Amino acid sequence: MxxxxxxxxxxxxxxxxxxxxxxxxxxxxxxxxxxxxxxxxxxxxxxxxxxxxxxxxxxxxxxxxxxxxxxxxxRVSDGDSFAASFAGAILRRRPELRDVFEVRKLIEPEIAAMAARNASPSQITRMEAIVGEQERALLSGEPGRAYDQELHELLAEASGNEVMRAMVVALHDEFTQSRAEGLQSLERQAASLAAHRAIVDAVTGGHVMQAEKAMREHLEEVEAIVFADK
Missing domain, CATH: 1.10.10.10 (Winged helix-like DNA-binding domain superfamily/Winged helix DNA-binding domain)
Structure with a gap:
């Protein structure tokens, strides 16, 4: 390994x-x-x-x-075979980062909306805990990218759709390096934290359209940051 x-x-x-x-x-x-x-x-x-x-x-x-x-x-799960084949296809092709963003903007706002409809109380509790840990990391000067990825994957899990979860896991693996490079300043990490709070608040309140809108705005903001200097 x-x-x-x-x-x-x-x-x-x-x-x-x-x-x-x-x-x-x-x-x-x-x-x-x-x-x-x-x-x-x-x-x-x-x-x-x-x-x-x-x-x-x-x-x-x-x-x-x-x-x-x-x-x-x-762990073995029902979605593992799909996740493995989907991730393998992405890694073999090495898609352009802009293509990854296009796909994320297509599926993740809908995932947030589905999470607002379907998230369980325990999943909501975990989301709130992740945002709290991300804030703690920001205040202590630690990188928070692990919490970022964890939250997006938990939202996909809370959507109730295993295929959605597998797609998000694969897409985030492709995106991790660029996120690490492009979102390191305190200002940018604070903006990410604020966006995550807005998404989780909407999911917690069961506000479907608000959750979809908050996720879309978050992805558009991150995309603008990543490509600002390219």
Whole structure:
């Protein structure tokens, strides 16, 4: 497995992103067993406690599952075969970033609207917690991109449509690097936080049209930022 050095400020979050990337690229398939904690700690050059935190986070997101006495495995779900083939198609073609944005603007506003109709109380609680963690990261000067990706994926999960969720996971994996490069200033991170609050508030209130509008405006703002200097 190809791993990258971990930034000190958000160690377990970067491990989460890297493991998700391995799964989305097909390097880890549903049902595969992860190396032991000790080996993962050596690979990422972190402590075993940090590895445990990353695994716990991914388990809570139903990406991994820990089986007592057997180890940690990539969770198998009904949408895995579609997600793997969709992500593989994207990675083989390496689409232009503008094309990725066009697709995101087509599907994610509708996902937000569907989440406003279908999100469960527990999913809403998780959304609010993610936004709170993103604010904490902003105030402490830490990168918040892991929370950004987590929120968009949770909205797709809350839509109730497994195909939508798989598409968002694949598209966000393609978009991660450009988001990391283009959204690092405090002003831009604050704008992202404000947009996420607006989306979550609309979903929490069950305001379908407001959720759709807030997501569309958020994506248009991010697109303008990413391409400002290109």
């Amino acid at each position: 190809d791993v990258k050095p971990i930034a000190r400020k958000n160690i377990y979050e970067d491990i989460v992103i890297q493991i998700r990337g391995m799964i989305d690229r097909g390097e880890l398939a549903p049902g595969d067993k992860l190396p032991p904690e000790r080996r993962l700690a050596e690979m990422f050059s972190v402590s075993r406690n940090t590895v445990r935190e990353a695994i716990r986070t991914l388990a809570e997101k139903n990406v991994l599952e820990s089986r007592q006495g057997a180890g940690t495995f990539v």
